[in-house]
Amino acid sequence: MTTSFQLNGKPAAFDGDPETPLLWVLRDHLGLTGTKYGCGVAQCGACTVHLDGKNRRSCVTPVGMVAGKAVTTIEGVAGKTAEAVKAAWVAIDVPQCGFCQSGQVMSAIGLLTAKPRPSDTDIDNAMAGNICRCATYVRIRQAIKDAAGVKGARA
């Protein structure tokens, strides 16, 4: 059975069980390995992609569900917000081991696309599903604020 969808702006197809999580279709079949496996149960956010522009955990998204939709991964994410987030990330050296970071970056881009000037609470809520075992959270928060051009410390 073939599932067709848009992947980073181009047509893509997967021939197999439509229940297969999008994560493994991306990684094992289509060769896009920037999207990571961290838990498989929607707890860590390492597998975050954009589905029709919104944050989505690909490990719990059956590929059948994305038929006809647009999937964007870290490899293909582009535009002003995406560039601002990535530049802010590199400028203050957010990554440590780096393994969670494509998911963090995708979630942050999703957040700023929906809320260009997020409060600390917005950041806490939007990023709560992205675990960083290296605890780079201080810099993740800072980079999101830098990308959004918002200042101010937490209370």
Added chain:
Amino acid sequence: MTAVANRRAFLAGTGGLTIGLTLPLGGARAQAMSAPLQPNAFVRVGTDGLVTVIHKHVEFGQGPATGVTTIIADEMDAAWDQMRIAFAPANDPLYKNLAFGTMGVGGSSAIRESWMQMRMAGAAARAMLVEAAAKRWGVPASAVSVANGVVSSGKRKAGFGELAADAAVLPVPQNPTLKTPDKFVYIGKTFAKVDSKPKTDGSALFTQDVRLPGMVHAAVRRPPAFGATVKKVEAGAAKAIPGVIDVKPIPSGVAVYARDTWAAQRGAAALEVDWDLSKAETRSSAQMFAEYSAAARTPGRQVEASGDAAAALAAAARKIDATFYFPFLAHGPMETMDYVIAKKGEGIAVHAGSQFQVGEMRAICGVAGVPFEKSELIQHYAGGSFGRRATPVMFDGTEAAACARAYGFAAPVKVVASRENDLTGGYYRPMTVHRVQAGLDGAGSIAGWDQVIVAKSIMKGTPFEAMGIKDGVDGNMVEGANDTSQYKIGNFRLGQHLMDTKVPVLWWRSVGHTHTAFVKETVIDELLTMAGQDPVDGRLALLKHERAAGVLRKAAEISGFGKRAVKKGRALGVAVHESFDSYVAQVAEVSVGADGLPKVHKVWCAVDCGIAVNPDIIRAQMEGGIGYGLGHALYGEITLGEGGQVQETNFDKYRSLRIGEMPDVEVAIIDSQEKPTGVGEPGVPPIAPAVANAWRKLTGKAVRRLPFAHGDNS
């Protein structure tokens, strides 16, 4: 400055300055292995002017790749953007850790052990480039200078690339002149890490990302209890899953091979296995805690003693008698353990993020039944370790080798541990119990201190046993509590019990200090409160090491400890601890959170780690250490339930710190000319006791059991 350089570029090296990128891989590898010029096994200068640093340690986030690049670039006076980084192959003669005698890293030693070696390597390369320029221009070497990647004498200038071929034929200076610290251009400054960009845009290659032609994916069904084995397997249901290719028994369980990870994981779950539990660890954590705390009531093997603690305590005016409980902890690196193994000639090619490259390769080759000498390690970025990868004979690596071998090496085999296998598979921070009796004399001074530590030894029965266990005393278990570590206490005794269990244990970020610092810093805080003394001034009067006092004063100063009003409902707690030759003090501002657990608003941290090679990496490691330590202090617990089965199977139950729980962090780095020391671990030990000390102020309750989420059932 990006990414790991093309492997061809680095394998082209033969030791010394190596020119050109044209050697075929196989031959170049052999030459690299037999390079006679060891001081320069770390630097490659190409005709294109790129300087590649061959990094001998694994890089999983603590920044040694950037640190080592910084040191070499500085001694060479290279331009930062001409620097590249590549990972070393498994080769002890060239790349051993000088402190260990084999390749590997741990104990926050990457920079500490290689500081002089890397400076020499960089300085030698620089001297050769200078000599080549002097010869070419007919001037004395003393008339040639180097700055920012340009070699010059008067009006004449040349890049490294133009001089590399000439330099390569010169003898390697054995004792090149090193810079004096005032000449450092990169060391001590903050600038971009070598790997931030590829780790931000998803292009950094981890083992999980390796794909080889024809590769199959394997998942392993492991036993439900430590030490259990397979009795009988019924594989029909697994084999019926679309995409599953084969099922094979292996020593650690049953392997399922499939066309993708998902089918492999589903297949592993669908296996019906009859387990033999007769030799398994079937005690629960609760039973083990009971046995450990009973042992803690007896003196144990003496680790050290001074004065007469028993007599002093008998005569003490006031006393604390407390038992502390620390659970098993999983490391939970973000990337689970993973390997790709493929046949290559008479040996194998192993893709991994290996921390003990040579030891691990030997173990893997042993299980695979192929010669180590004919095999190759291809090292990748590793998605975290925190100690999880810190063993030469890693269960996961040998399991992957068994998977590849059981498949007859018919295809490259990739084994990515499920998060469930990662969390339930052992290699935990040992469960540990302490009992402390301590007391004050009539004048309010500490009269005596008697402490007993009970845990399973990490090193017993491993290749590290001879190094780590002396006269029956396990150094890792008592580090931070021994040497009457950090306070002047007249009457002191420390004892130890080594316990046995089949639960595999391992170093966990800051090792023994994870529990010894907690006990030392909470008990001293209580004693000072009892004596009516200030937590900072009281510690300062007792600290043995001036550098410890220095960080404590600094943390107190930047936090305004005792000098400012704290918001209503909040309190400050302090702790100071030395580990891995570095000194760290932290002050935590804490309130009672909505969930009844500590809410940590801000942490002020002072660190003295000698010369600050890259201050921003030091800050990042303090931030990360605080977050890692806090997350586990609040939530971290691996629990063996009835029958010995691990209860925490994924991040829903093994809770991780999340962004909203991360405090703001302010770091002060002490200006120092001492040798640089580690920063990956020393940020961890003080945070839990600093929070607990604030918690006691807020609630009146002393914390005897971690994590906080466990509740007070000690």
